[in-house]
Amino acid sequence: MIAGQLKPEQFDGYPPEAKRLATSHIALLRQLPLGFLPLLLKELIVYDWKFPAERKELDKQFTYLASLSPAQFDREMSSFSGLRLSPELENFDWINKPGIFSEQLSAHLWATHQIDTFRAAAVGYVHKVNASERHEPLPLPRLGIVLVGRGVTASKHPLFRKLRPQGVYFKQVNADNAHKQLMELLDERAQAHPLAFGHWYIDGSTSDTQFRSGVTCISYASLQSVRTVLVDKIEKAYESGMGSEALRTMLAEMRPEALGSKALSGDPILDRFQISLLTEGSGTQIYSTTFVQWAAREALRRAQPLTLFARFAPRQRERSMKEVLAGTLLTPGLDPEGSLIDADMGAYYTWLNQQRLSGSGESRFLVWFEDHNEVLAIGPEVARGAELDRPIVFEEILKQIA
Amino acid sequence: MRTATGAAAAGSLFGLAPLRAHALPKGRKAVVVTFGGGARDEETFMPEGQENIPHLLNELIPRATFFTQVVNRGILGHYVATASLATGVYETFNNFAAVPPDNPTVFEYFRKDLKRPAFDTWVVAPSNGFNRIGESDNRSYGAGLGAGVILPKRLLASALAPGEGNKYDHLLRDNYETPLYAPQLSGNGIELHELAEVMKLSVADFVVHAKTLDSPDELSVYIARQLMRQLAPSLLWITLHDIDVAHAGAYSLYINGIQRSDRLCAEIWRAIESEPEYAGKTTMFILPDFGRDSDTDAGGNGFQHHRTGDQLSRTTWMIVLGPGIRENVVVDRPVQSTDLVPTLGGLFGFQAKFSQGRPLTEVL
Numbered sequence: 001m002i003a004g005q006l007k008p009e010q011f012d013g014y015p016p017e018a019k020r021l022a023t024s025h026i027a028l029l030r031q032l033p034l035g036f037l038p039l040l041l042k043e044l045i046v047y048d049w050k051f052p053a054e055r056k057e058l059d060k061q062f063t064y065l066a067s068l069s070p071a072q073f074d075r076e077m078s079s080f081s082g083l084r085l086s087p088e089l090e091n092f093d094w095i096n097k098p099g100i101f102s103e104q105l106s107a108h109l110w111a112t113h114q115i116d117t118f119r120a121a122a123v124g125y126v127h128k129v130n131a132s133e134r135h136e137p138l139p140l141p142r143l144g145i146v147l148v149g150r151g152v153t154a155s156k157h158p159l160f161r162k163l164r165p166q167g168v169y170f171k172q173v174n175a176d177n178a179h180k181q182l183m184e185l186l187d188e189r190a191q192a193h194p195l196a197f198g199h200w201y202i203d204g205s206t207s208d209t210q211f212r213s214g215v216t217c218i219s220y221a222s223l224q225s226v227r228t229v230l231v232d233k234i235e236k237a238y239e240s241g242m243g244s245e246a247l248r249t250m251l252a253e254m255r256p257e258a259l260g261s262k263a264l265s266g267d268p269i270l271d272r273f274q275i276s277l278l279t280e281g282s283g284t285q286i287y288s289t290t291f292v293q294w295a296a297r298e299a300l301r302r303a304q305p306l307t308l309f310a311r312f313a314p315r316q317r318e319r320s321m322k323e324v325l326a327g328t329l330l331t332p333g334l335d336p337e338g339s340l341i342d343a344d345m346g347a348y349y350t351w352l353n354q355q356r357l358s359g360s361g362e363s364r365f366l367v368w369f370e371d372h373n374e375v376l377a378i379g380p381e382v383a384r385g386a387e388l389d390r391p392i393v394f395e396e397i398l399k400q401i402a
Numbered sequence: 403m404r405t406a407t408g409a410a411a412a413g414s415l416f417g418l419a420p421l422r423a424h425a426l427p428k429g430r431k432a433v434v435v436t437f438g439g440g441a442r443d444e445e446t447f448m449p450e451g452q453e454n455i456p457h458l459l460n461e462l463i464p465r466a467t468f469f470t471q472v473v474n475r476g477i478l479g480h481y482v483a484t485a486s487l488a489t490g491v492y493e494t495f496n497n498f499a500a501v502p503p504d505n506p507t508v509f510e511y512f513r514k515d516l517k518r519p520a521f522d523t524w525v526v527a528p529s530n531g532f533n534r535i536g537e538s539d540n541r542s543y544g545a546g547l548g549a550g551v552i553l554p555k556r557l558l559a560s561a562l563a564p565g566e567g568n569k570y571d572h573l574l575r576d577n578y579e580t581p582l583y584a585p586q587l588s589g590n591g592i593e594l595h596e597l598a599e600v601m602k603l604s605v606a607d608f609v610v611h612a613k614t615l616d617s618p619d620e621l622s623v624y625i626a627r628q629l630m631r632q633l634a635p636s637l638l639w640i641t642l643h644d645i646d647v648a649h650a651g652a653y654s655l656y657i658n659g660i661q662r663s664d665r666l667c668a669e670i671w672r673a674i675e676s677e678p679e680y681a682g683k684t685t686m687f688i689l690p691d692f693g694r695d696s697d698t699d700a701g702g703n704g705f706q707h708h709r710t711g712d713q714l715s716r717t718t719w720m721i722v723l724g725p726g727i728r729e730n731v732v733v734d735r736p737v738q739s740t741d742l743v744p745t746l747g748g749l750f751g752f753q754a755k756f757s758q759g760r761p762l763t764e765v766l
Contacts (some may be wrong), residue, residue: 036538110477110478111495112494119701119711185764247669280652282648282706283649286650293651294703297703309681318652320615320617321616322612322614322615322616325609325613326613338652338654339653342654345651348697349703349704352697352698
């Protein structure tokens with residue numbers, strides 16, 4: 001298939017919104033090189049299930065590409081046009097299976113030592129697209145809240161080491177009612193600035209909190225039945241002799257219906273998102289700490305929320321070889337200490353991912369060692385690389401980042 | 403960044419210590435340990451990571467020449483990258499396919515050029531994916547000229563009672579790069595038979611000992627020590643892999659893997675020094691196959707994977723120690739992971755004809 005011969009009817013297999021977008025931009029699509037076009041289609045084919053912020057991002061790409069003069073367009077695409085592709089890739093059904101094409105293209109680029117060229121071209125392209133947009137001011141600064149260490153009574157692990165240079169490390173916090181205050185803060189922000197998928201709550205255990213409308217909630221526990229079905233399918237796939245790459249393809253194409261989850265949330269976009277956390281994430285099926293970190297990353301990357309509240313919970317314990325061979329502890333217990341270390345790193349990654357979004361200079365971030373008196377706060381009005389060793393009440397810290 | 407190591411202060415010694423290679427005794431041996439799979443500077447040699455590698459820093463590096471920039475320009479998948487280390491060529495086969503390397507391995511050069519018998523070189527590897535690493539399909543080398551490959555987890559799976567396979571799936575996980583665990587290959591009586599015959603180790607004793615160990619890498623080192631005692635191979639290659647649990651996304655487990663690998667490297671060195679067949683005539687090479695993605699690369703997810711191909715995931719280190727090797731020396735110039743095979747060639751006296759690398763003169 002040659003891009004220059006694309007016809008509107010070739011997008012008949014796409015969902016309605018994706019098809020509309022593809023056919024309306026078909027003249028542009030025909031000009032794109034094969035080292036680029038299927039990757040754009042990979043995003044386009046799932047347009048109907050994208051969050052509003054993601055749709056904007058894709059629309060922005062079309063606007064940017066359409067704005068280029070012929071000479072600029074050729075220059076922008078030259079690195080992608082210069083990639084040497086195999087006949088198998090060129091003949092692949094990249095219109096209807098752009099995701100699989102993308103996997104195979106990636107393997108080809110690694111094998112032919114073209115991955116660095118591609119990577120540089122992709123990074124340059126993204127920077128130019130972002131630079132072409134004038135960012136509207138946010139209705140309020142972004143806020144990230146992370147709770148770590150649930151279930152840990154005492155720990156010698158030095159917390160927040162990677163985040164300390166960015167803010168103030170409060171070591172004697174009176175955190176009575178801190179959890180309640182943070183939940184109320186999330187709720188208030190959602191009420192004051194309603195925005196589709198603009199305020200999130202992610203829990204590594206169960207989410208029994210009732211928010212008013214406007215807060216998108218997901219939890220590890222609520223997906224247990226889906227995880228069970230998914231693990232069963234993966235095991236069966238292995239038993240059938242399916243290889244690793246085929247398995248990845250199978251997982252990438254898996255839909256909520258295939259996992260017996262007709263309606264997780266009642267919202268098809270959110271349902272797709274939740275399933276993707278389990279089918280595209282690595283380790284999210286097994287460890288709740290990985291699930292929370294990955295869910296926070298994906299929520300920030302895709303939905304670009306104003307508020308994100310992530311609460312880690314103890315994950316299952318990793319059994320040693322001798323424990324497995326002894327046949328004891330068939331149901332592994334929890335590992336609060338290890339989970340604290342996982343969550344500490346997860347908090348750092350959550351902050352990094354929040355800083356990748358617009359308005360990063362005004363963003364706020366708070367991480368609390370749950371039920372303990374250690375807090376780290378980051379914000380434009382907060383000192384960097386400081387420690388406070390005197391008593392302070394939690395409300396005072398909230399005021400500093402509010 | 404890469405000079406911020408415990409050994410960096412000794413870098414000025416480089417060039418002053420005398421070469422002693424000519425004084426090496428006969429019966430030279432080499433042990434290669436890959437510090438796998440995939441560890442970053444942040445969790446190892448950077449100041450904040452040094453607490454995870456006390457044995458490397460305090461016991462081994464003071465006695466070693468330390469290469470601070472070993473760059474891997476190949477595919478960052480564990481089997482294909484380890485095969486590239488073993489051939490000295492950036493192999494391009496599918497990382498997930500059970501295929502032999504395209505180019506001759508170090509084991510084939512060693513055996514053919516030096517006319518060494520089969521029992522003189524072995525590979526101990528963690529997973530079934532590595533079962534073809536012992537010899538290539540190169541026409542001039544290949545069949546019958548490679549190393550024996552031992553997959554301890556596979557041996558263990560064979561040794562366990564029939565029908566209990568499902569019970570041990572968790573232990574026998576094979577490839578951390580997939581979301582869950584691959585099942586074990588079916589048992590192989592010949593391999594178990596070889597376990598008893600070659601290593602003078604009964605299946606029962608093997609299983610009993612396995613039940614005292616914490617991890618598959620500990621089992622690999624146990625098997626390697628049996629090989630050293632019973633066969634004393636001149637070229638022994640041990641691939642550690644516990645660190646690759648990082649793909650599951652649990653940072654604490656990744657750190658545990660690094661700390662265990664650090665301890666096991668020191669144990670292997672102590673074994674070398676205590677075994678009469680090895681003491682005083684063995685060069686040990688320790689190097690990761692590659693690193694992992696940096697925290698700041700938006701295309702990755704930090705320590706969890708090695709998918710971006712960024713500089714951090716491509717740049718690692720190598721420790722070389724043994725008789726004739728300058729001690730407490732740091733080499734900061736960039737070298738490549740493909741340089742290992744021609745360096746082994748320089749050490750043993752074989753010609754790595756197909757290798758893309760260059761001998762590391764600092765340790766020859």
